[in-house]
Amino acid sequence: MAVENGGGTQAVERAMSLLACFSEAKGALRVSELCAMTGLGQSTVSRMMSTLDRMRFVRQDSRTGLYHVGPAAISLGTLALNSSPVFRASRQVAQNLAHRSGLGANVAELDEFTLRYLCNFEGPRAPKSFSMAGRSAPLHATALGKALLSAMSAEQVSEYFQAPLPQLTPRTITDCQVMAAELEQVRARGYASEVEELAFGRACIAAPIRDNLGAVVAAISMSGPLSALDPRAPHEDLALLIIEAADEISVALGHSPALRDDVFISL
Structure with missing residues (x-):
């Protein structure tokens, strides 16, 4: 939440807090919604959004008055990804995986x-009408998150579970001991x-x-509806595909299978 008073750097913090609201939203936002999300006053938000609009970091729909992300922000995001x-090591591998499996x-x-998602590609059995790049998701409710948690020490996993975790579906694991197993x-x-831990009807x-030091730095997944991907059924072929894809990216990052693979993530 931004702070109303202050000097120089406060203006930058306010502008960044307003832009950050769009990473949490699923679409365009009203001034009133931005006020509620940041705690800033309406006059402050209106003034800041006008400035961001002029700099092309946001765009305002002249008909509805709603704001959405502008081309300058998109350009910065693309530069960050590249x-x-x-x-760079995973983009083509993930695209090939989607084509080969028909899944996301x-x-x-x-x-x-x-x-935080870096990229996603859709297969014919798991279509999406939007990009996941830049979006975030909880570690405890996703296969990607579990892959990342698996490289953490017991102390780090315990620290993660100390905070209240959202129970997104009845299947979401929120107990540290259950997750440890x-x-x-x-x-x-x-x-x-x-399986249905993040959203109903979906699996992953x-x-x-791993990087050149053997530390887990990211994860790759295949996802889709239960009609296309049910991990409770035999799926050795899919498991082999995802492991091979992860290994291909790891090698591109300089990882050697001869390195120890028990390097914990450093937070």
């Missing part, structure tokens, strides 16, 4: 105690799975991506 070694292929990296399975078989399998 500067990511994981994105997603790559995400750790962002403190959440995950789940992560042991992930480490043993080399991939994570999730994921494998960790």
